[in-house]
Structure formats: C-alpha cells, structure tokens
Amino acid sequence: MANKIAICAVAQIKNDPNYHYLRFQNMLLECFESIMKQTKVTFDMEKGIRTIITCSDDMFDARTISNNGMTDVVGAHFRGEEKMAQESINGLGYAMACILSGHDDLILFMGHCKESQGESRRMVSNLAYDPFYCRPLGMDYHNVDAMQARAYMEKSSVTDEHLAKVVVRSRKNGKNNPYGRENKIVTEKEVLQSPMYSDPLRELYVYPVTDWAYGMLLCSEERAKEFTKNPVYITGYGSCMDTYFLGDKDITSNFSLKNASQRAYAKAGIKDPKKDIQLFELSDHAAYQLPMWAEGVGIADEGKGGKWIDDGGMDKFNVNLSGGQLNGNPLLLGGAARAIECYYHLSNQAGDRQVKGAKRAVAQANYGGAGQHQAVIVMES
Amino acid sequence: MAEYWDIKVEDIFNSMQERFRPDGAKDVDAVFGYDILDEGKWKLTVKNNEMKLSKTDDLSGCISTMKADGETFVGVNTGKVDATNAFMSGKVKVEGDMGAFGKTGKLFRKYIIAKKEMTVKEYLADMFATIVPRFKAKEAEGLDAAFAFDLGGPQGGKWTVFIKDKVCTVTTEIEGSPTVTLEFNDAKDYVDFILGKIDAQSILAAGKAAAKGDINMMASKWPILFEKYKDPMGGNVQEQELLVLKKTIAVNQKFSTGPIMGKFLKGLKDKKIYANKCPKCGRLQLPPREVCAECRVRAADFLEVGPKGEVRYMDVVFYAMPDPLTGVARETPYGSINILLDGCKGNETLPHFIRKDQIEKIKSGWNEKKGTRVRPVWEENRIGDIWDIKYFEIDE
Incomplete structure (x- = not known):
C-alpha cells in the first residue's frame, strides 16, 4: 500500500442558484476563514502554509488566469499558489503529490465556481471542443452526454423511469444536506414531464446551474494531529483521460473510469469495492451517469445498471447521500464536493445522513463530454 | 518587332493569360479588340471568369476596340506612360462602348518588367x-x-x-x-x-x-x-491558400461586485472615492478588496480619500488595444497615471487616465518629491462605474 495524506478540515458555503450579491472572492473568503478558525493553521514559513492549490476555470469565470484575482482571499500572498484548471478532484491528487514527494507537508486547497455568472453553461462547454469541427456541430456537455445516455441506457436496460427515480432520490437526499441547494421536492411524474433538453436528457435529468466554493486543509500523516482530532486519509488516487474526440471511443465502455478506479483501489489495497467500501459519492452531471459510473467503480454489474437501481443498489451501497450534483453543485467542483461529503461521514460529522461505522469511502469525478476524464479517490477514517 | 523599354507588344499579349484575374472578370461577358499600329490586331473574349485571346484580322463583333501605337500600348501597360494622359491626348483611342472597355482595367495584374529586384x-x-x-x-x-x-x-x-x-x-x-x-x-x-x-x-x-x-x-x-x-516579384507561383477559421467568441457575463467593490463604485456615483483600511496594519487599498492580502484579515472599514492627489507614476500609451468591454480602440496617445490621493501614503495609489491635452505637463513624484497635483473630472450622469471619473486633470 502506498503512503497517505490527511484531510484535517473542510469548509464550504451553501450551494446556491445565484449568489448575485457576492463575487467569487466573497464566496471563497467564507471558506478560508472557516478553515483558519477550525484548524488555527498559520502562514508561518516554517510551520505554516507555504503552498495553496486553487481550482477554478477560465471559461466559467470569463477571465484568463482565473486564479489571479483571488490570491488575497485564499491567503496566497507571498506564497506558492498553483491552479488546477480541471475537475477539482485532481487538486487532491496534486496535493498528494506535493506532500508525498516531501516538498511540502501542508496544503490549503480552495476552489470556486460561479456558474450563474455566464449567460449559458452550454456556450461555455461548447468551447471545450475544437473550433474547426466539433464546435460548429454544436457539441456541448449536454448533448454529448445525451448521446452517451442513449447508448448506455440501451446497453444496460436503464429506462426513463429509472432515471426519474434517481432524480427524485437526489432531491430528497439534498434536503438532508445543510449545504445542499434549496430545491423543491419533485415526483417521478414531474421529472418525466420536464422539458426535453437533448433526447433522452430532460431538464430535471441534468444538474441545475449552481454557485459554490469550498476549502480543505491537507497535510502529511505525521502532522494531522496538530490540526484535528479526526483526520480522514486519502489512501488512493487514480486518474484516466480517455480520447478527446468522441468518435474515437466506445462511449458505453466505461474504459477510463475502470482504469482510474482500478489504480486507486490498487493503491488503497481494495480487493472488492462492494465489501470494502461503505460509502460512494459518484458523479451525476446527469441522472444516467449514476448507474453507469456505479458499473465503472464496480458496485453494479456490467450492463446491469437498470437492474441495479431496481434492486435498491443506490441505497444498499450508500450512493450520493449528499444529494449529489443532480441536487445542485457546479460542474467543475463535483469531485471536491464528493470528497467533502465522504470526509463528513468518515469523521462522523454527517448528521442525519451519517453512515454508521463508515471506514472507507470512494469519491469519483468526471469531466469533459461523455465521461472523458475520470478520477477516483479512496478515503479512510 | 520593335521593342519599347526592352518589351515587345507581343510580350504584353502573351502574358495576359497568366496575368488574368478571374476575380476582376466577374460579370464580364464581352469581346474586346486591340488594334496596335504596325503590330497587329487581337481579340480578347471574356466569359464565365475565363479569357481567350487570339490574333486576328477581323475585329468585328467587339464591344469596344482600343487603338494605340506600340510604344503607347507598352507604356500604358507597364506604367511608363500615364494612361489618362495618353487617352486625353488621343494617343489611345477607344471605339465602341467606352464603359465596357473600362472593365478591362480590372482584368489583369499589371505587366511587370522582369528584373532581379524591385526598388x-x-x-x-x-x-x-x-x-x-x-x-x-x-x-x-x-x-x-x-x-x-x-x-x-x-x-x-x-x-x-x-x-x-x-x-x-x-x-x-x-x-x-x-x-x-x-x-x-x-x-x-x-x-x-x-x-x-x-x-x-x-x-x-x-x-x-x-x-x-x-x-x-x-x-x-x-x-x-x-x-x-x-x-509581382513573387513570380507566377500560385500562392498557397492558408485556411483560417475566424471567430469572435462571446458569452455574456454578469460580474457581481460584491459588497466591497460595490461600496467603492457607489461612492463614485456620489463623487466620493473610498479606500478600505486594514484593521491590523492600517494599509489602504484602492480600489478596495475584501481582505488585506498581507495580514490575511477582512478590511471592511472605509475611508474617504482624495479626491485630489499627486501623480506617482505615468505612462503614455501610443498603441492601444481595443477596449475589451466595448470593442472600440481607445484614441491614442493617452496618459495612464497612478495617483497618490490625499489621505493615502506609500504605495496606496489609484490608477486612472490624465486629461489628453495635459499629458506633456505631468511630472511623476516619489516619496521625496511631489508629483503634479491633479483632481478628478466627474461625469455628469454617473452610474457607479470607473468612468464616473472621466479622467484626472491638473489642479491649478
């Protein structure tokens, strides 16, 4: 088994449809102050924070080098600051690299995304595609995901009724999460009657536009007790980038997620995820992803996603008790949000939704259209 | 055959095909005649963006015919003889449809006298x-x-x-x-x-x-x-077409000001300039930001400064990029200044522009020496943005 790093504290603001009265600096500052208060960590050059990792996105922020406007509110003045311009989960992988290499033993990891700022998230994700071919075809994360959804649903016998179930459950779970976006509880019928975005994805199948920010303090195993009585450890990280061009891959194969999770499991010494892990926070940009990624991380049988939902797989494996992204969380930051939820459970701070005796959890994230990039972390109490 | 400036009349005609510009032949469907004294007659047919030239004895059917002597013809085609003068003095005559003949001007690239280099x-x-x-x-x-x-x-x-x-x-x-x-x-x-x-x-x-x-x-x-x-010295090598996709990317944005920047901008609307003050080190920030970056504490106390002050730094911009918020290029030259407003010290300066006609008169200052005194010129209708101050001008 590989070395591990500790999460000493987490902070977040409530997921909100539109923090119109705050700029992202204000959102981050709340989280920054919470981390400082919880841990009493300093910026001493010997014993304090010397490196800050931030996660943000130039396109969502509409400014190049989106991290440069926030260095002051994350305490990065006169310190090292590095940006993760990718799914936030990779910031945890980066923090691991910094700490396990021995170059640093304390990392502040902050992230923000204000999805309400831009006119259209679809116009933003359209820009992820190459300008010559895929952009003019109108590709964005919604309609590319829809293509994957259709193919996957066919392969794994997942129906619209299954997806409606996923959405209804997400909203219910979200109500138990004090940081969850305020949404109305919906019925399966309402989900199935919501407007069609890209067939088969309806409005309520897709995560809602959300503003959010978070902070985490990470350190070496040795130093964890300086900042918390309840450290949670990251014991495995695996990441895999599938092909950029949609046409190059089998979009139902779960190739990159299987790779990423196997790498993370190997590092964490997981033999059977169904038995060894008590909690899963999985990516759900759209409802179809939940059973699909459940197959990818090995808790649903391949090609049996529909049956897995019928058999109560979501509750049996404690999947997305936070409400998940479907209840509201920015696309970019899902990985951090899931790791934070796992942290609450593993440090016994999850309140009403606490999984009793949870020892191990998995947070997974994906980015890009049709699950192009996948990353998985294994966390332990 | 006679040569003029080392060029024969035949050279002009023989090079017509390679000098032909299909772009210039759009909408031209006509036969033109050339009658060059002691040299011969040529018939030029232009149709469907293509041309055909033939030496002939019969110029019937031409919409217009150009008549000139060899020297004038070569001279006009090579730029040695001014075409307008030649026409006005009668050295070039056009019979038939004069308007139609005018179109031949766009049909060809100019004949270039072959030489190693052009000056x-x-x-x-x-x-x-x-x-x-x-x-x-x-x-x-x-x-x-x-x-x-x-x-x-x-x-x-x-x-x-x-x-x-x-x-x-x-x-x-x-x-x-x-x-x-x-x-x-x-x-x-x-x-x-x-x-x-x-x-x-x-x-x-x-x-x-x-x-x-x-x-x-x-x-x-x-x-x-x-x-x-x-x-013309690029020879007759077909230029390779470089395919480029030109796009303007625009996604409308709504940038929230938040309470701190909001307070500052509201101040401008009321002709007041607010700095915020660090409760720990006492440093002022202009424009105000949420925290003092050095002390890592919130800086929520505001202090009205200025509005007059002295110039600390200045720079004159001659080559301006377009303003990304409006797409309009700023008029140049313009003077950017950093002003130490009254009530501020050290590096607590505010950037803005100086009145255009005063650029030459501005003197920068530093801690030991005072720069030119300036005051803001306020916009009549203020909306709470940076241009509520039009610019600063010398406070005389």
Missing part, C-alpha cells in the same frame, strides 16, 4: 497603381473617406486614396483633411509591411509609424476594401 520606389508605384483595380466597390457602400499615406525617406512619397459613391480614386499628394493618415518614417517599412515581411504592431510600437485620425478605418475597413496586394 522601394517601384514597389510603391506598383502598390498605388493597383489600388483602383484591387478596389472592391461592393464593400464601400455609403462610405465617404480619404486615406492618406505620408511615406518618408528618399524613395517615399505621398498618396491619398479617396472613396466616395463606391468609386476609388488615387492622387499623389495629400489633400484636404483625410479621414485617416498613415505616416511611416521610412517608406521601406511600409513596403515590407504590405509584403508581409514585418507586422504593423512592431512598427507602431517602435515608433517608426503612426496612424492619425480614424484609426479604426485604416485597421478594420481598409483590409476589406481592397484585395490583397500581390508581390
């Missing part, structure tokens, strides 16, 4: 001589503009290109008040620029050239109005 002067002559044939009238709808070129150096000269009522004319002087004037210290730089050997930005940045007047007209409109100049 700057020759390039300039060729560049401006081809202006009219390169002119794209359909792009000039409603345009009334004069583009002046003041190109210095021993081989330079002056030209004005007039565009009005979709007609383009060129003079070899600068008359009246042009819409925009392009000045180059050395005409050679202009030639290199047009030939793509150097880029405009580096010439402008080096102060070797300047554009005065409606710069946008020169930067944005000129390239659309004319076909690109083709280097």
Whole structure:
C-alpha cells in the first residue's frame, strides 16, 4: 500500500442558484476563514502554509488566469499558489503529490465556481471542443452526454423511469444536506414531464446551474494531529483521460473510469469495492451517469445498471447521500464536493445522513463530454 | 518587332493569360479588340471568369476596340506612360462602348518588367497603381473617406486614396483633411509591411509609424476594401491558400461586485472615492478588496480619500488595444497615471487616465518629491462605474 495524506478540515458555503450579491472572492473568503478558525493553521514559513492549490476555470469565470484575482482571499500572498484548471478532484491528487514527494507537508486547497455568472453553461462547454469541427456541430456537455445516455441506457436496460427515480432520490437526499441547494421536492411524474433538453436528457435529468466554493486543509500523516482530532486519509488516487474526440471511443465502455478506479483501489489495497467500501459519492452531471459510473467503480454489474437501481443498489451501497450534483453543485467542483461529503461521514460529522461505522469511502469525478476524464479517490477514517 | 523599354507588344499579349484575374472578370461577358499600329490586331473574349485571346484580322463583333501605337500600348501597360494622359491626348483611342472597355482595367495584374529586384520606389508605384483595380466597390457602400499615406525617406512619397459613391480614386499628394493618415518614417517599412515581411504592431510600437485620425478605418475597413496586394516579384507561383477559421467568441457575463467593490463604485456615483483600511496594519487599498492580502484579515472599514492627489507614476500609451468591454480602440496617445490621493501614503495609489491635452505637463513624484497635483473630472450622469471619473486633470 502506498503512503497517505490527511484531510484535517473542510469548509464550504451553501450551494446556491445565484449568489448575485457576492463575487467569487466573497464566496471563497467564507471558506478560508472557516478553515483558519477550525484548524488555527498559520502562514508561518516554517510551520505554516507555504503552498495553496486553487481550482477554478477560465471559461466559467470569463477571465484568463482565473486564479489571479483571488490570491488575497485564499491567503496566497507571498506564497506558492498553483491552479488546477480541471475537475477539482485532481487538486487532491496534486496535493498528494506535493506532500508525498516531501516538498511540502501542508496544503490549503480552495476552489470556486460561479456558474450563474455566464449567460449559458452550454456556450461555455461548447468551447471545450475544437473550433474547426466539433464546435460548429454544436457539441456541448449536454448533448454529448445525451448521446452517451442513449447508448448506455440501451446497453444496460436503464429506462426513463429509472432515471426519474434517481432524480427524485437526489432531491430528497439534498434536503438532508445543510449545504445542499434549496430545491423543491419533485415526483417521478414531474421529472418525466420536464422539458426535453437533448433526447433522452430532460431538464430535471441534468444538474441545475449552481454557485459554490469550498476549502480543505491537507497535510502529511505525521502532522494531522496538530490540526484535528479526526483526520480522514486519502489512501488512493487514480486518474484516466480517455480520447478527446468522441468518435474515437466506445462511449458505453466505461474504459477510463475502470482504469482510474482500478489504480486507486490498487493503491488503497481494495480487493472488492462492494465489501470494502461503505460509502460512494459518484458523479451525476446527469441522472444516467449514476448507474453507469456505479458499473465503472464496480458496485453494479456490467450492463446491469437498470437492474441495479431496481434492486435498491443506490441505497444498499450508500450512493450520493449528499444529494449529489443532480441536487445542485457546479460542474467543475463535483469531485471536491464528493470528497467533502465522504470526509463528513468518515469523521462522523454527517448528521442525519451519517453512515454508521463508515471506514472507507470512494469519491469519483468526471469531466469533459461523455465521461472523458475520470478520477477516483479512496478515503479512510 | 520593335521593342519599347526592352518589351515587345507581343510580350504584353502573351502574358495576359497568366496575368488574368478571374476575380476582376466577374460579370464580364464581352469581346474586346486591340488594334496596335504596325503590330497587329487581337481579340480578347471574356466569359464565365475565363479569357481567350487570339490574333486576328477581323475585329468585328467587339464591344469596344482600343487603338494605340506600340510604344503607347507598352507604356500604358507597364506604367511608363500615364494612361489618362495618353487617352486625353488621343494617343489611345477607344471605339465602341467606352464603359465596357473600362472593365478591362480590372482584368489583369499589371505587366511587370522582369528584373532581379524591385526598388522601394517601384514597389510603391506598383502598390498605388493597383489600388483602383484591387478596389472592391461592393464593400464601400455609403462610405465617404480619404486615406492618406505620408511615406518618408528618399524613395517615399505621398498618396491619398479617396472613396466616395463606391468609386476609388488615387492622387499623389495629400489633400484636404483625410479621414485617416498613415505616416511611416521610412517608406521601406511600409513596403515590407504590405509584403508581409514585418507586422504593423512592431512598427507602431517602435515608433517608426503612426496612424492619425480614424484609426479604426485604416485597421478594420481598409483590409476589406481592397484585395490583397500581390508581390509581382513573387513570380507566377500560385500562392498557397492558408485556411483560417475566424471567430469572435462571446458569452455574456454578469460580474457581481460584491459588497466591497460595490461600496467603492457607489461612492463614485456620489463623487466620493473610498479606500478600505486594514484593521491590523492600517494599509489602504484602492480600489478596495475584501481582505488585506498581507495580514490575511477582512478590511471592511472605509475611508474617504482624495479626491485630489499627486501623480506617482505615468505612462503614455501610443498603441492601444481595443477596449475589451466595448470593442472600440481607445484614441491614442493617452496618459495612464497612478495617483497618490490625499489621505493615502506609500504605495496606496489609484490608477486612472490624465486629461489628453495635459499629458506633456505631468511630472511623476516619489516619496521625496511631489508629483503634479491633479483632481478628478466627474461625469455628469454617473452610474457607479470607473468612468464616473472621466479622467484626472491638473489642479491649478
């Protein structure tokens, strides 16, 4: 088994449809102050924070080098600051690299995304595609995901009724999460009657536009007790980038997620995820992803996603008790949000939704259209 | 056969096919005749963007026929003889439809006398001589503009290109008040620029050239109005087409100010400039930010400063990028200043612009020496943004 790093504290603001009265600096500052208060960590050059990792996105922020406007509110003045311009989960992988290499033993990891700022998230994700071919075809994360959804649903016998179930459950779970976006509880019928975005994805199948920010303090195993009585450890990280061009891959194969999770499991010494892990926070940009990624991380049988939902797989494996992204969380930051939820459970701070005796959890994230990039972390109490 | 400037009449005709410009032949469907004294007769058929030339004895059926002697014909085609003069003096005559014959002007690239190199002067002559044939009238709808070129150096000269009522004319002087004037210290730089050997930005940045007047007209409109100049020395090698996708990316945004920047902008609306103060080190920040970055604490106390102050730093911008928020290029030169407002100290300076006509008079200061005293000039209708202050001016 590989070395591990500790999460000493987490902070977040409530997921909100539109923090119109705050700029992202204000959102981050709340989280920054919470981390400082919880841990009493300093910026001493010997014993304090010397490196800050931030996660943000130039396109969502509409400014190049989106991290440069926030260095002051994350305490990065006169310190090292590095940006993760990718799914936030990779910031945890980066923090691991910094700490396990021995170059640093304390990392502040902050992230923000204000999805309400831009006119259209679809116009933003359209820009992820190459300008010559895929952009003019109108590709964005919604309609590319829809293509994957259709193919996957066919392969794994997942129906619209299954997806409606996923959405209804997400909203219910979200109500138990004090940081969850305020949404109305919906019925399966309402989900199935919501407007069609890209067939088969309806409005309520897709995560809602959300503003959010978070902070985490990470350190070496040795130093964890300086900042918390309840450290949670990251014991495995695996990441895999599938092909950029949609046409190059089998979009139902779960190739990159299987790779990423196997790498993370190997590092964490997981033999059977169904038995060894008590909690899963999985990516759900759209409802179809939940059973699909459940197959990818090995808790649903391949090609049996529909049956897995019928058999109560979501509750049996404690999947997305936070409400998940479907209840509201920015696309970019899902990985951090899931790791934070796992942290609450593993440090016994999850309140009403606490999984009793949870020892191990998995947070997974994906980015890009049709699950192009996948990353998985294994966390332990 | 006689030769004029080492060129035979036959050379002009024989090179017509390779000098032919399909672009210039659009909408032309006619037969033209050439009757060159003691040389012979030629018939030029233009149809479907293609041409056919034949030597003939019979010029019947031509819509118009040009008559000239060999020397005049070669001279006009090579730029050795002024075409307008030749026509006015009767050395060139056109029989038949005069208007139709005018279209032949755009049918061909100019005949270039073969030699190893062209001088700057020759390039300039060729560049401006081809202006009219390169002119794209359909792009000039409603345009009334004069583009002046003041190109210095021993081989330079002056030209004005007039565009009005979709007609383009060129003079070899600068008359009246042009819409925009392009000045180059050395005409050679202009030639290199047009030939793509150097880029405009580096010439402008080096102060070797300047554009005065409606710069946008020169930067944005000129390239659309004319076909690109083709280097005659580039031979007849077909230029490879470079495929480029041109797109403007725009996603509308709504940037929240938050309470701190919001308070500052609201202050401007009320003609007040607010700095915020760090409760720990006492440092002021302009414009205010949420925290003191050095002390890592919130800085929520506001202090009214200025509005007068002294100039600390200054810079004069000659080459301006377009304002990304409006897409309009700022008028240059403009003076950027950092002002130490009254009530501020050290590095607590606020950036803004200085009144245009006062740029030359500004003196920068530092801790030991006071800079020029300035005061804000407020916009009449203030909306709570940076331009509520139009600029600063000298406080006399």
